[in-house]
Amino acid sequence: MRISDPEDLGTSMSFSIKECSPYVANAVRRSAMSAVQTFAMDRVTFYENSSAMFDEFIAHRMGLVPIKTPSKGYNEKDEIVFSVDETGPKTVYSGDFTTSDKDVKVANDKIPIIKLAEGQKVRAEGKAILGTAAKHAKFQPGLITYEENDGSYRFYVESFGQMPPKEIINKALDAIREELKDLLKEVKKL
Numbered sequence: 001m002r003i004s005d006p007e008d009l010g011t012s013m014s015f016s017i018k019e020c021s022p023y024v025a026n027a028v029r030r031s032a033m034s035a036v037q038t039f040a041m042d043r044v045t046f047y048e049n050s051s052a053m054f055d056e057f058i059a060h061r062m063g064l065v066p067i068k069t070p071s072k073g074y075n076e077k078d079e080i081v082f083s084v085d086e087t088g089p090k091t092v093y094s095g096d097f098t099t100s101d102k103d104v105k106v107a108n109d110k111i112p113i114i115k116l117a118e119g120q121k122v123r124a125e126g127k128a129i130l131g132t133a134a135k136h137a138k139f140q141p142g143l144i145t146y147e148e149n150d151g152s153y154r155f156y157v158e159s160f161g162q163m164p165p166k167e168i169i170n171k172a173l174d175a176i177r178e179e180l181k182d183l184l185k186e187v188k189k190l
Contacts, residue, residue: 012158013165025153032144032172038162039067040138041126048123066107066161080104080128088116107161
């Protein structure tokens with residue numbers, strides 16, 4: 001196998017894998033979409049919500065905000081707190097969240113969360129944890145597709161902002177490697 005024709009556009013990239021079997025191409029795509037860990041808000045606590053929206057609706061929107069996920073230094077036990085305390089009239093955006101960790105922040109400041117009318121208030125905390133899209137789609141780092149042409153696979157990787165597209169692929173390959181190590185240990189026990 002060899003990689004050719006790489007094209008990096010910042011938030012997206014493409015490359016071709018030549019002399020690759022279909023099951024390897026599909027394993028890379030599936031791993032990139034479902035086995036790469038990213039931060040996402042998992043639990044939201046409301047202290048005040050006088051808006052016209054239910055707590056659950058706002059919590060769902062908060063959970064879908066992509067969060068920048070550093071490549072190292074965090075594990076599944078870490079919780080990063082995102083707070084919002086806003087009063088209308090105004091539109092509350094993802095950029096209005098404050099974070100308990102300067103390295104873990106929202107990936108896009110311009111995602112609208114809720115529009116508050118005069119005097120309406122929302123005050124809440126969301127706890128972000130590491131997870132994979134195998135648990136919930138909010139942890140998915142991006143979209144990964146490929147097309148086949150004469151035994152060559154052209155991959156397209158578009159990041160949602162949690163990490164660069166190249167890092168998504170690298171982490172996907174690391175996840176495959178770890179799963180195969182675990183499987184090899186189990187096979188050796190037979």
